[in-house]
Amino acid sequence: MSAGIFRACLVVITAIVNHPLLFPKENATVPEYAEDIIQKMKAREENLRLEQLRLEQEIAGLEAALKAGGSVEKPTETEEQHIQEPLPWDLWSAMSMIIFLLIELWRQDFQDGHWQDSACEEDDMAVLGKAFKGVALPDKAALANFYERCILGATSDMARMRELVEGFADDLLEALRSVCNRDADMEVEESIGVGSVYENWRVHKPLVCDLLVPFTPPEPYRFRSQTWCSRESVPPDKQGYGTIKVCRADEDAAGCICGKTKLGEDMLCLLHSQTGQTKRSGEVEDLLCFKNTQYLDADQVMKWFQIAITKAWNKISHKYEFDLTFSLLDSPGALKIKFRSGKCIAFNLTPVVQCEDSDAYFISHFPRNNLPADPASNTYWFVTFAVYERRFIQSISKKLPANACHLSCLQILSFLHGKQCSLTGPSGLSNYHLKTVMLHLLQARSYQDWGPENLEARLQDMLKFLEKSLQEKKLCHFFIGNRKVPAVLNFPVMFQKAEPLNLFRPFVLHRDTYRKTVDTFHEMLRNTVALINEY
Structure with missing residues (x-):
């Protein structure tokens, strides 16, 4: 009896393990000549069924004879052994029969339109794994000529634009400080320059300078940051985010009881000034905090910063022969300089909060993948490592061969993807994803592999790495969870020890966006030669 149960369980487990819907990678297609095999297995099943019926009839006859009370001839030793043995099932034949029958049922469901979404995703993966193999990139000479004529020309005035924007931003921020109340305002x-313009690889026009503007609260307040990897108060689904709590600087002062005792009019605490005592009675919520909380509100910060920029520009506008306007109202400092000739220069001034004593910053209004925001999302700020990224690229560039091709590869890939998106619409890939691919390869390959003569090979590496990441729906953030970050960068240990952050996690949650991205990537690969020849 136990042997029969064991065999039955083994058959069921084997059928489940080999079911194509549970393990599509191993059994994603029907074997060749499956129809003939299934017919043979059905015939075998019929023979086994007849044999089972014969045995059941013999057993039924014996039971009827025993109930009648008649003498029954004792079976021979051979017959007794035959009856006591388990049913003569061929275990391996039965397993094969069940597996192929399940495959046939899956095929019928597939033809009727069932499991359409899952099948489409499997088809995407099957094609994605072979997409790059059928693409022939232009040779080194063609790539070098394309880079020199199309990309270098577009970035030739980058240094001059940086100088102009930085000088104006310094003047604007100085005016902002003068119009703000130093006892009450932030x-x-x-400013700190970050991004593609300062890393010398931006190719798309208009060129846009990105400047981070750290700000701090007035005394005696301070910011206390809480990241997802250092505090339990940040939910697990907010990986990469943190909160900024506004608190008084003397909250942690040990032994001081002035906040708990009435000192009287003629008495003064030696640790805290009168100004501090006056401000302690104010409401923390007035300092750009979310309603009824002590946490900094991104929208409140945006409104404060836009008003302050407007006041500062009104104070210095007479010194300049151009106009300054906001190009995006839902961004804190997306500004545009418009000259009388009609030429425009765009740049971003983004208010940020320093994370502890590091060069990581909490950034407001970071793009959130167009996901619907919950009411409390304004209190969660994304942690950006843009300063470390720029520093890493500058540091490793000194170790690479002269005229290294790492930035050239990134520029070409960014150019191709941008042109493809202009033809077929935006995808889920961004220039930040492309830069992350380059950063991973810079750390994985030796310095000598990035010589100018390896431009074609390194561009192929970037495309293959990106293809593999899309297939796995996984692209790890370069710094978060990376134990191999060079010590010279002084990167915070708590972020190194954190769990890796998957930048492709939205693809897991949003299948339509993923399919659109995969289609755009395939189309870009097929059009690579045509795009390079055209431009």
Whole structure:
């Protein structure tokens, strides 16, 4: 009896393991000549069924004879052994029969339109794995000629534009400090240039300078940051985000009881000034916090910053012969300089909060993949490592051969993807994803592999890496969870030890966006030669 149960369980487990819907990669297609095999297995099944009926009839006859009370001839030793043995099932034949029958049922469901979404995704993966193999990139000479004529020309005035924007931004922020109340308003620090323009690889026009503007609260307040990897108060689904709590700087002062005791009019705490005592009675919520909380509100910060920029420009506008306007109202400092000749220069001033004592910053209004925002999302700020990214690229560029091709590869890939998106519409890939691919390869390959003569090979590496990441729906953030970050960068240890952040996680949650991205990537690969020849 136990042997029969064991065999039955083994058959069922084997059928489940080999079911194509549960393990599509191993059994994603029907074997060749499956129809003939299924017919043979059905014939075998019929023979086994007849044999089972014969045995059941013999057993039924014996049971009827025993109930009648008649003498029954004792079976021979051979017959007794035959009856006591388990049913003469061929285990391997039965397993094969069940597997092929399940495959046939799956095929019928597939033809009727069932499991359409799953099948489409499997087809995408099957094609994605072979997409790059059928693409012939232009040779090194063609790529070098294309880069020199199309990309270098577009980036020739990048340095001059940076100088102009930085000078104007410094003047604007200085005016902002002068119009703000230093006892009540936030205090802004010097701007920090980050992004593709400062890393010398942006190719799409208009060229846009990205400047981070750190700000701090007035005394005696301070910001206390809470990241997803350092505090339990940040939910697990907010990986990459953190909150900024506004608190008084003297909250942690040990032994001081001035906040708990009435000192009287003629008494003064030696640790805290009168100004501090006056401000302690104010409401923390007034300092750009979310309603009824002590957490900094991104929308409140945006409104404050836009108003402050407007006041600062009104103070210095008479010094300049151009106009300054906001290009995007839902961004804190997306500004545009418009000259009388009609020429425009765009740049972004984005208010940020320093994360502890590091060069990581909490950034407001970071693109959130167009996902619907919950009411409390304004209190969650994304942590950006743009300063470390720029520093890493500058540091490793000094170790690479002269005229290294790492930025050239990134520029070509960014150019191709941008042109493809202009033809077929936007996809889920961004220039930040492309830069992340380059950063991973810079760390994985030796320095000598990035010589100018390896432009074609390294571009192929980037495309293959991107293809593999799309197939797996996984592209890890370069810094978060990376234990191999060079020590010279002084990168915070808590972010190195954190769980890796998957930049492609939205593809897992949004299948339509993923399919659109895969289609755009395939189309870009097929059009690579045509795009390069055309431009």
